[in-house]
Amino acid sequence: MAPGAPVNRDVSIVGRQALEGPYVLLTFRHPEVAERARAGQFVMIKANTISEPILRRPFSVMTVAPREGTFTLFVKVVGPGSRGLADLREGETAGCLGPLGRPFPLPPAGHEALLVAGGYGIAPFVLFGEELGRARRRARLFYGGRTVADLQVRAPFAALGIPLACATDDGSFGHHGRVTEAVAAHLDTRPGPVTLYACGPDAMLHAVARLAEERGVPAQVSLDPWMGCGVGTCLGCVVRLRRAGEARPKYHCACTEGPVFDARDVVWA
């Protein structure tokens, strides 16, 4: 097996931290994911205790602890698949393949990384914040949700010394409005060279891509299409990309060529 390759194994749950509402942090033992996963990569995982739905689901790796051989997922319990994971007990396992996918590339030297997260899309930015810190890149987080209860993962960024600007649709916390408005306001201050990184709902990703184009700044977006296998064989997660010099768009697998793509290449629906 190639180094850095994904590894398929049954994993046991070693930690569970309930957050507000439907959110929970789940920690699993998987030494290869713990050692190899980079920010933006994901695992395909499903509790072995449930039969339906039959497929594993992709989850961004939120943090890793290589010494303990564990990784942590930020899970919103919304259906039987996520419920099955959250309800795992000691001795029960989940089938898990990872790490998978193209991670966030570091920004060019001298660039500040502007991280734009929509709700659940915060997950990969904890690991990315750590990577940016190690690479001595400056970073700033813009974190949006419908309401304050959607902004569950703030403490890790304070600990990393990453400035945080929040936005909520209902005005319950931070800027009253879209998170991309907060990003635009920051760009208005002429902050110097920046690279945008976005993970969240499609509408937010599209808005970030438009903003990046208007302001002439590079952007990397983490797409989240429906995904079946995670390794490029089911061809269910394809996204339309039109790369520089190509006459027409082509389908590309989000699982193997993404989920992180250059926003300029994405043909938005």
Place this chain on the structure above:
Amino acid sequence: MKLAVELGGLRLKNPLIAASGTFGYGVEYESILDLSLLGGLVSKGLYLEPRDGCAVPRIVETPSGLLNAIGLQGVGIRAFVREVLPRLARHDTAVIVNVCGDTVEEYAEVARIAETPGVAALEINISCPNVKKGGMTFGGDPRMTHEVVAAVRKATRLPVIPKLSPNVADVTLFARVCEEAGADALSCINTLLGLSIDVERRVPRLAFGTGGLSGPAIRPIAVRMAWQAARAVRIPVIGIGGIAGTEDALEFLVAGCRAVQVGTANFVDPGIYARILDGLEAYLRRHKLESIDDVVGTLRYPADVPEGPGT
């Protein structure tokens, strides 16, 4: 204990084959599992030219199943032979090319190009439900089925394995037509034509509209059709449909299939081959059998089916 099987000139070290469309071109899995565990693998469907496939959404999950309309997105036979085959040569497993075409001539041409060192057999796709031409439209018409199979038969010396559609009233008719046209074995079955509807928007969940249903949901239908086909012809049958574990594979073998293909379960757990191989060995030991062949076609089906009380 002997796990090896022989299928109309195709020798496999064990009866487990990865099904077309669920295993890419094989190389996608080479860093995840040991491909030499597999008796064989069938490539994604290949035409002469690359194809884009259907719009998204292409897959939805249904109870115990998966409904897909991928539309045979693929790299084309030439790119497969040039770029993929050399990589597969490193692995000790039989490579079977799934041959597609919009016309009878295209099937034959793909088959000619596919006859190259490293390819062990050809599976003929006359059963994909997600293309406007070829596929199921050929496999649902006995005359066209005969024509396609005979044309591929003429174009190659490799074992020829038509993959039958379940979307027909009598699968035995098509099994016999394939045998007469010179097929060496049969793959049985492809996906069942299905439709899933988003009732809020009142539109199909798949962009293509209808799709092909796979997964454990179709297994009893697949076992029944493979059993019927195996009784109708002398050539060997490869059972396909919803296999997710040892017992599922054994159902097809007992029903009369000489080998089986694992499809949707590849997406769920790439470790399935090791698991089923262990399970088959344990089964042979437990039943004091020497080989897989001792299991094949051993179904004790009631000769005179009793009817229930009151009839």
